[in-house]
Amino acid sequence: MVDTYRTLASPGRAELKRNGSRFLAQARSVDTAEAAESYIDAVRTERHQATHHCTAYRIHPSGDVFRYNDDGEPTGTAGPPILQQIDGRDLTNTLVIVTRYYGGTKLGTGGLVRAYGDAAAAALDAASITESVVRTPVAVTFNYNDTAAAEQVLRQFDTARLDDAYTDVTRWVVGLRPSQVDAFVDSMTNALGGRATIERDP
Numbered sequence: 001m002v003d004t005y006r007t008l009a010s011p012g013r014a015e016l017k018r019n020g021s022r023f024l025a026q027a028r029s030v031d032t033a034e035a036a037e038s039y040i041d042a043v044r045t046e047r048h049q050a051t052h053h054c055t056a057y058r059i060h061p062s063g064d065v066f067r068y069n070d071d072g073e074p075t076g077t078a079g080p081p082i083l084q085q086i087d088g089r090d091l092t093n094t095l096v097i098v099t100r101y102y103g104g105t106k107l108g109t110g111g112l113v114r115a116y117g118d119a120a121a122a123a124l125d126a127a128s129i130t131e132s133v134v135r136t137p138v139a140v141t142f143n144y145n146d147t148a149a150a151e152q153v154l155r156q157f158d159t160a161r162l163d164d165a166y167t168d169v170t171r172w173v174v175g176l177r178p179s180q181v182d183a184f185v186d187s188m189t190n191a192l193g194g195r196a197t198i199e200r201d202p
Contacts, residue, residue: 003177004131005061007093012127018115020103024050025123027096033059033067036095043097051102054078054116057095058086061134073100073116077109081117085124093132096120135160135175138184139202142170142192149191157184173202 011028026043030036036057044053056068056079068079082096098119107115142150147170157180163173176184185198 001178002061002134003179004133005063005092006090006129006131008091008124009128009130012123012125014119014122014126016115016119016122017103018111019105019107021105021107021115022101022103023115023119024099024101025096025119026099027094027120027123027127029093030057030059030095031093033057033065036067039095040097043099047099049101050099052078052100053097054082054100055095055097056080056083056086056120058083058092060092061132063092073112074109077112078116081113082120085117085120089124089129091124091129094124096123098123133158133160134178135162136178136181136200137162137173137175137202138181139171139173139197139199140188141197141199142195144170146192146195150188150196153184153188153191156187159184 008027008029011026014025016023030039040053040055052071052073054069054071054073057066059065066083068083070078082098086094086096098116140150154174158177160175161172162175165171181200188196188198
């Protein structure tokens with residue numbers, strides 16, 4: 001169960017030159033594969049004169065969604081080295097694009113692996129990294145008289161208030177670390193004597 005993950009707090013850019021070829025690398029945070037693909041398409045359009053746009057990304061707090069693309073370079077010489085730089089920093093929700101302008105001299109497979117890996121590493125090193133907390137939403141509905149008891153439970157956990165609604169009853173939606181959800185539900189149920197209505201992933 002993942003409670004935190006490392007991602008980019010700000011984008012990074014870098015440029016390398018190898019035997020006449022220019023490698024322009026961009027690293028940025030993305031929340032979905034769709035967002036990553038959309039940004040890749042935008043870079044392809046903006047830099048349409050480039051020879052290759054090689055990419056890699058890893059998505060989701062667990063990091064189980066990933067993709068890489070050699071974009072016409074020899075198999076395994078571009079996308080995998082880029083992804084390796086992302087993984088080497090234990091990052092997720094991260095996209096790196098390395099755009100190559102061919103300079104007329106072939107680099108060979110080893111040279112390509114080093115060039116794409118080095119360009120990705122330089123862009124990631126130019127970015128800043130942050131640790132984000134995964135939040136699972138839980139809704140708690142209770143009577144006004146139980147407010148003090150409910151607030152006491154909140155103080156026992158790492159919570160983020162996501163939404164409040166006050167009518168004839170109080171309804172809070174709070175974000176919890178996934179590992180704390182079960183304990184929170186038990187504590188809230190006990191503290192309010194079973195009077196609260198609790199919804200997971202409302």
